[in-house]
Amino acid sequence: MGEVIVITSGKGGVGKTTTTANLGTGLALQGKKTVLIDTDIGLRNLDVVMGLENRIVYDLVDVVEGTCRVKQALIKDKRFDGLYLLPAAQTRDKNAVSPAQMEKLCAELKEEFDFVLIDCPAGIEQGFKNAIAGADKAYVVTTPEVSAVRDADRIIGLLEANDIRNPKLIVNRLRPDMVRRGDMMTIDDILDILAIDLLGVIPDDENIIISTNRGEPAVADSKSQAGLAYRNITRRILGEEIPFIDLAARHSLFTRMKKLFGFKPA
Amino acid sequence: MMDLLKLLMRKKENSKDIAKERLKLVLIHDRSTFSPQFLEMVKGEIIKVIQKYMEVDEELLDIQLTKTTSDDGERVIPALVANIPIRSMKQGIR
């Protein structure tokens, strides 16, 4: 029996879709059978981020309305073994799907998949309710900004009210240079305010835009900083203890030398 | 003079500290979204206590979560403000 995880945030544009694409691809690269569901009906995005937009035949609404079977709507990603996408409908609205239908669909999918990742739309209305309906767990994405953290706090409250306990936090678009000069909240500042467990930190990285341009998730790019951060999160999801890298740490020549010669950092 | 000093100090303060301070404050407000029931509960308890000593107008009683400045005037802090119109004092409590 697999796990259903919703990736949510409240605020738009903080990196839910990017995170869903990268964690899904990361899990598939680790040999886990994974399906991604785009629940942002009317504003479908996950398909283009994944580079699968040309292969869509059926969508989420077709599935819940019974126009097709689930299997027929799943797009198999030929680049990554075991990775599938269930795209959102583009020409319908959020009310075309109900929380009860989502619950049923998630229950069905987790029979077959190790992971079901749900890309949640922005907001706290119907789309959000649909996205969390079948979820066992939640990852909350935020950026180190006042408005995003505020919305994350709201979402955490709503998740708990809906019996999704202990959501985990992903901080996206951290700018180490800004943190160092005191112009961006630190991870500790954010954890202090939200009081939830940290799952990972993704730096602001132009490779995300480049990889999105190409439709190839950054997690598969060994040279991307953000890709590395997503690989680390993937391994944490699978139960490995991966230490958090302090992206904003000032590395003295001495600590760099120690690293070079293989001494463990204190 | 003091104000000028404060102004200068504020400039020096990291913008992330200002962000954190503002967030903490706005969240105190946001997190009280349960306030309708919560404030009703608080209201009920306050009325019970006060009625031991005076007669109050329950209809006009008003309790709100708002903001005020701290004693040193440096920060804005959350405050529970109650407006309790008194009808009369009870007999024999003086």
Ligand SMILES: Nc1ncnc2c1ncn2[C@@H]1O[C@H](COP(=O)(O)OP(=O)(O)O)[C@@H](O)[C@H]1O
């Ligand atoms: N770590 C990052 N570094 C740089 N750009 C990012 C990063 N994460 C997301 N973005 C960009 O931010 C925009 C919004 O991301 P997206 O995943 O679509 O957010 P959401 O799904 O929460 O609305 C996209 O253009 C994306 O490429």
Ligand SMILES: [Mg+2]
């Ligand atoms: Mg999105």
